[in-house]
Amino acid sequence: MSDEPAEGDAPEPAALQDRYYRGTITRVYYGSESGTLVSDATGREYHFKRFVQILGPIPRVDGLRQGMQVGFDVGWTSHGLRVTIIRVY
Numbered sequence: 001m002s003d004e005p006a007e008g009d010a011p012e013p014a015a016l017q018d019r020y021y022r023g024t025i026t027r028v029y030y031g032s033e034s035g036t037l038v039s040d041a042t043g044r045e046y047h048f049k050r051f052v053q054i055l056g057p058i059p060r061v062d063g064l065r066q067g068m069q070v071g072f073d074v075g076w077t078s079h080g081l082r083v084t085i086i087r088v089y
Contacts, residue, residue, distance in 0.1 A: 020071025020087050025064050033061040037072060037083065046074055048083035056088030064088075 021039055023046070028035040033050035050061060058064065064086070071087035 020073055023070055023072050025066055025068045025070060028064050028066060030062050035064065037070065046083045048086065052083055053085045054088065055085065058088045
């Protein structure tokens with residue numbers, strides 16, 4: 001017996017929720033289309049601006065509300081570490 005998977009057995013792709021960090025929207029500024037969310041795992045605050053990519057049933061920043069549970073990803077910008085993707089479940 002070997003520990004390798006049998007031929008044709010591909011590992012299942014990760015669940016969509018597992019591809020993003022989990023967090024909660026804490027502030028949304030609708031005029032500037034920006035806001036802040038807090039990571040559920042670390043408690044760290046991350047900021048997002050109008051150029052954030054929003055995935056899911058809400059296509060724009062004005063659909064986000066305080067207290068919403070979301071998935072997110074971060075990236076380095078010229079202004080530091082920012083949220084680059086928000087996934088609304």
